[in-house]
Amino acid sequence: MAVPRTVRTVCPRNCYCTCGMLVSLDEHDTIRSIEGDPGNPATGGHVCLKGLSYARRVTSPDRLLTPLKRSAAGRGFEAATWDEAFADIADRLARVRQAHGPESVLYYEGSGSHGALGGLAMAFWRQFGGCTTTYGDLCWPAGLEATRLTYGDNRHNHPMLTGRSRLILVWGHNPAETNVHQWRLMLDAQARGARLIVIDPRQTDTTDAADGHLQPRPGTDAALALGLARVIVDEGLHDGAFLDAHAHGFEAYRRRLDLFPLDRAAEITGLPAGAIRDLAVAYATTKPALLVAGFGLQRHSRAGQSMRAVALLPALTGNVGVAGGGWQYANLASHCLRPLPLPPEPAAARAIPVSQVAKHLESLDAPPVRAAWIERGNPAAQNPSAPRLRDGLRRLDLVVVVDQFLTPTAELADWVLPAKSLFEEEDLVTAYWHPYLQWRARILPPPGEVRPETEIWRAMCARMGFDTRWFPDDREVFLQTLLPDRRASTLERLKHEPLDLSGNGDIAFADRRFPTPSGRVEFASDEAAARWGVDPVPDYVPLDEGFTSAAREKFPLQLLSCKTRDRIHSQFGNLDWVREVERPHVLDIHPDDARARGIADGGRAAVWNDRGRIEITARVTPGIRPGVVHVLEGWCHDGDPDVNALTAEGITDMNHGATYYECLVEVARA
Ligand SMILES: Nc1nc2c(c(=O)[nH]1)N[C@H]1C(S)=C(S)[C@@H](COP(=O)(O)OP(=O)(O)OC[C@H]3O[C@@H](n4cnc5c(=O)[nH]c(N)nc54)[C@H](O)[C@@H]3O)O[C@H]1N2
Numbered sequence: 001m002a003v004p005r006t007v008r009t010v011c012p013r014n015c016y017c018t019c020g021m022l023v024s025l026d027e028h029d030t031i032r033s034i035e036g037d038p039g040n041p042a043t044g045g046h047v048c049l050k051g052l053s054y055a056r057r058v059t060s061p062d063r064l065l066t067p068l069k070r071s072a073a074g075r076g077f078e079a080a081t082w083d084e085a086f087a088d089i090a091d092r093l094a095r096v097r098q099a100h101g102p103e104s105v106l107y108y109e110g111s112g113s114h115g116a117l118g119g120l121a122m123a124f125w126r127q128f129g130g131c132t133t134t135y136g137d138l139c140w141p142a143g144l145e146a147t148r149l150t151y152g153d154n155r156h157n158h159p160m161l162t163g164r165s166r167l168i169l170v171w172g173h174n175p176a177e178t179n180v181h182q183w184r185l186m187l188d189a190q191a192r193g194a195r196l197i198v199i200d201p202r203q204t205d206t207t208d209a210a211d212g213h214l215q216p217r218p219g220t221d222a223a224l225a226l227g228l229a230r231v232i233v234d235e236g237l238h239d240g241a242f243l244d245a246h247a248h249g250f251e252a253y254r255r256r257l258d259l260f261p262l263d264r265a266a267e268i269t270g271l272p273a274g275a276i277r278d279l280a281v282a283y284a285t286t287k288p289a290l291l292v293a294g295f296g297l298q299r300h301s302r303a304g305q306s307m308r309a310v311a312l313l314p315a316l317t318g319n320v321g322v323a324g325g326g327w328q329y330a331n332l333a334s335h336c337l338r339p340l341p342l343p344p345e346p347a348a349a350r351a352i353p354v355s356q357v358a359k360h361l362e363s364l365d366a367p368p369v370r371a372a373w374i375e376r377g378n379p380a381a382q383n384p385s386a387p388r389l390r391d392g393l394r395r396l397d398l399v400v401v402v403d404q405f406l407t408p409t410a411e412l413a414d415w416v417l418p419a420k421s422l423f424e425e426e427d428l429v430t431a432y433w434h435p436y437l438q439w440r441a442r443i444l445p446p447p448g449e450v451r452p453e454t455e456i457w458r459a460m461c462a463r464m465g466f467d468t469r470w471f472p473d474d475r476e477v478f479l480q481t482l483l484p485d486r487r488a489s490t491l492e493r494l495k496h497e498p499l500d501l502s503g504n505g506d507i508a509f510a511d512r513r514f515p516t517p518s519g520r521v522e523f524a525s526d527e528a529a530a531r532w533g534v535d536p537v538p539d540y541v542p543l544d545e546g547f548t549s550a551a552r553e554k555f556p557l558q559l560l561s562c563k564t565r566d567r568i569h570s571q572f573g574n575l576d577w578v579r580e581v582e583r584p585h586v587l588d589i590h591p592d593d594a595r596a597r598g599i600a601d602g603g604r605a606a607v608w609n610d611r612g613r614i615e616i617t618a619r620v621t622p623g624i625r626p627g628v629v630h631v632l633e634g635w636c637h638d639g640d641p642d643v644n645a646l647t648a649e650g651i652t653d654m655n656h657g658a659t660y661y662e663c664l665v666e667v668a669r670a
């Protein structure tokens with residue numbers, strides 16, 4: 001019998017917070033409580049509802065506990081042994097490789113669980129002779145690249161310094177739902193007198209608490225940023241001393257501002273000129289001012305240039321390297337682990353953009369994709385043009401999905417393999433908001449027949465006659481070798497506390513050294529032009545599928561599909577605890593747009609474009625900008641909208657991101 005105990009660990013979800021957690025178990029190994037670890041200074045002693053609901057999730061009656069094989073009749077699944085699973089999968093993979101070559105197998109991994117060990121899958125695929133993988137990211141890459149091009153690196157001030165801000169400008173971000181710990185720090189600052197201003201086309205929990213809310217047209221943030229900068233420079237509110245010492249390309253940027261007088265910025269963004277002017281003056285004269293940009297304003301094809309335009313405002317006003325000031329997008333300070341040891345990369349390695357899986361399942365040849373292995377992801381729900389992606393998977397000779405639940409992706413598999421939960425394997429977990437690397441403890445043995453992915457891959461290697469030495473016999477020893485200093489003492493410390501191993505300090509760029517080509521903040525970037533074919537100075541270019549495009553004749557509304565508080569994408573919404581409190585998945589539509597279409601609050605609406613159509617209950621709300629509609633993303637259970645039936649497989653101007661929010665639709669009463 002086990003003993004009652006409390007173990008420190010970390011939540012590995014793809015979320016800003018990456019909370020330290022204390023999990024208490026009783027003598028029967030039952031989780032009795034989950035609390036926030038006060039030892040993590042950023043997340044404090046708090047977790048969110050999702051963190052609390054792990055107690056429910058890991059023992060959910062819906063959790064998969066054995067391998068499942070598609071039944072011979074083709075409908076439904078039947079339980080099978082691992083031996084049967086490995087034998088059949090290995091045999092079918094070998095046959096596909098024999099007939100079409102190793103690249104005919106797609107290996108797809110999503111963002112469902114973070115940890116260093118996830119990368120070990122490649123120890124199998126490299127020995128397989130290669131495969132087709134994906135490149136880019138569905139989430140944040142354009143903003144990362146824009147920040148790197150501007151400041152040289154993705155780092156930002158320690159979250160605790162938010163308390164020193166006098167003005168916090170939240171741009172395309174909804175921290176009240178997507179980063180609840182940052183939100184707590186913002187509200188504390190506000191209570192101490194800081195002004196909180198939000199730029200978002202929608203009313204959200206964040207805008208509800210703000211002192212000011214600007215609702216621009218989606219995709220026009222570059223024009224807004226350049227318009228704000230024009231006011232700041234015209235009024236002489238920029239920080240000349242900082243710019244003289246630390247800016248590169250400022251004259252070219254200044255000439256660009258000539259094109260963005262207030263009335264043009266107002267016309268493009270659809271905001272009152274006075275509101276833009278007031279914000280410019282407030283932001284430039286209230287010091288220190290913190291600009292927190294989210295991932296929401298970089299989900300379109302002009303994302304990189306827009307983010308560069310926004311990212312320059314802190315430098316323009318001398319808010320860089322300052323406690324309480326700064327540019328905050330993503331903090332990669334904890335991304336300090338050494339690369340995994342892997343077999344050499346084989347010649348037959350092919351990659352497709354992650355936002356275009358549907359298209360490539362349809363059209364790739366020499367060789368076409370014939371089999372897919374999918375883990376830690378739910379592309380049948382989460383990826384653009386999802387219905388086409390599902391059709392693509394249905395046509396394959398073999399689909400293997402490793403997951404904890406029978407997701408829309410798993411439903412299409414020939415084999416579903418049961419996945420571990422966060423409590424069932426040790427790992428090292430990085431973050432993207434606070435600077436801490438954290439230890440994920442193994443708290444419980446995997447239930448039923450569940451095996452961690454590392455063990456699945458090891459067994460697959462053994463079955464196919466590959467070398468298994470890449471997989472750790474002792475995971476602790478293995479993870480220690482990934483630490484920057486490879487010391488056992490560092491690993492021991494990590495078991496007790498989160499560690500910032502970056503050496504960056506709490507104030508980003510306090511030394512005003514910018515690792516860009518010029519060593520300065522780049523207002524003009526030749527690297528941006530050379531690498532991505534964009535104007536060296538950030539510019540506003542209208543979206544191909546935006547409020548000025550020809551398609552607007554047929555599809556006049558801009559559709560956004562954002563995150564919600566009590567789920568992570570397609571996770572958690574299947575749990576009874578969460579379903580009791582979660583937000584309804586409705587179509588948010590402005591009264592003017594609803595009236596013109598005869599849509600009543602609570603009535604059914606059809607939403608469609610040339611890519612697809614969904615039906616959904618309408619919520620008529622003055623909170624959303626006219627011309628914009630919204631549906632929550634994330635498909636967790638029957639009845640959730642298949643919103644990615646409507647989204648396009650675009651690619652961002654920088655770094656191969658997805659363009660979910662560049663999506664025109666029409667709406668009618670259903
Ligand atoms: N509870 C919860 N937390 C999460 C997640 C989750 O699913 N649930 N997901 C995690 C992940 S993977 C991510 S990527 C982050 C994302 O977290 P956020 O950065 O908050 O991103 P989004 O929800 O995509 O968008 C934020 C806001 O941007 C607005 N927006 C959309 N388009 C534009 C535009 O063109 N201009 C401007 N100014 N605003 C725009 C949207 O209306 C939205 O309210 O959250 C993480 N945290």
Ligand SMILES: Nc1nc2c(c(=O)[nH]1)N[C@H]1C(S)=C(S)[C@@H](COP(=O)(O)OP(=O)(O)OC[C@H]3O[C@@H](n4cnc5c(=O)[nH]c(N)nc54)[C@H](O)[C@@H]3O)O[C@H]1N2
Pocket residue numbers: 014110111112113138139140375376377378379382383402403404405407419420421422453561562563568569570571633634643644647660
């Ligand atoms: N319309 C629209 N679509 C979007 C977005 C949007 O804003 N609008 N946002 C996009 C963004 S920002 C993101 S990051 C993506 C996220 O896309 P995904 O990463 O595909 O999303 P999740 O729903 O988190 O799916 C992860 C899956 O991993 C499983 N899982 C969890 N833990 C483990 C584990 O330890 N092992 C294994 N094998 N599986 C595990 C979960 O059960 C779940 O089925 O969605 C994108 N999709």
Ligand SMILES: [Mo]
Pocket residue numbers: 014138139140
């Ligand atoms: Mo994301």
